Amino acid sequence: MTEHETLAQRLQQQGISRRSFLKFCAAMATMMALPPGSASAIAATLAKVKRPSVIWLSFQECTGCTESLTRSHSPTLESMIFDMVSLDYHHTLQAASGFAAEQSREDAMKEFHGKYLLLVDGSIPIKDGGVYSTIAGRTNLDMLLEAAEGAAAIVAVGSCAAFGGLPNAQPNPTGAVAVSDIIKDKPIINISGCPPIPAVITGVLAHYLTFGALPALDDQGRPKAFYGETIHDRCYRRPFYDQGKFAKTFDDEGARNGWCLYELGCKGPTTHNACATTKWNGGTSFPIESGHGCIGCSEPKFWDAGSFYAPLPAPTADVSTVAKAAAVVGAVAAVTVGAIDRGKKTQAQKSREKLTVDDLKGE
């Protein structure tokens, strides 16, 4: 295994134009809410960096995280980012199998010791010595401990790796836990979601490549640039919520009119993620736009938080205040409240508003 080429060399080999690359950097700067002008600094830095080795370990999971990442549009942000790193081991995506696959993982760990990025999806079963999930005859626990030792940083991709996920649901027969429950001496970033948004994964990788450090994190270890707001903060149905207009069933007049899904169990008010702005499938849609409430898939323990279709147990302050206000003084007052609320935009909100689908696509 030899030292990896620079990103500029790699992009040239792949026939990716400088214009596409600059567009990508501009989109990254916007998504991460970086100051104006930082796109060119990102481009200059990224062009010079050596593509880092990435080892991706898939443990107790459904492969949804990888499926999400591979839903690409040509050429995508996602495919570009994978030209930016050297993916040296990934069960699902690698061509090698059996002994050759394990050998490439061991070679990468040795050659790039202390420098490689370790990406993990899936939870780690620790009950009964971790026997409930093994790869090449070794437990996930054993493999994680070994790979984490030489990693520069660890990215826990998806709610299973970040928080334990569905395998952790009661009664948790395998003793499934999150990466951060086991590894305590390495920087860990959680990119939660079931699955996570592909552009968020690529955004975090781009940030790491550019600045050589993980981005600012929230109290759940998630990048603030993407998880700093709730779905509810940016939901396009929010004006209906503010007016107290709620769908009561999935096929009533309110549902047909696109009213708020709060009473149908939407967990948007308590869920932090970028779905309402970044969306899915190249910016096409997100669960609420498809007519279903948010189930809170990027939050810890969403799997044991009761029915997806039961309204949140206690209305948030916003609900009681704003919806009651709407009922009493009418829609005009509520719209005003909403306008005031929407007027308090963070820099991240303002920046993301400028991001269009086209920004995320290459040529």
Ligand code: SF4
């Ligand atoms: Fe959107 Fe759900 Fe909030 Fe209603 S409750 S505005 S559907 S996030």
Ligand code: F3S
């Ligand atoms: Fe998950 Fe809610 Fe987004 S269910 S995909 S965080 S809208």
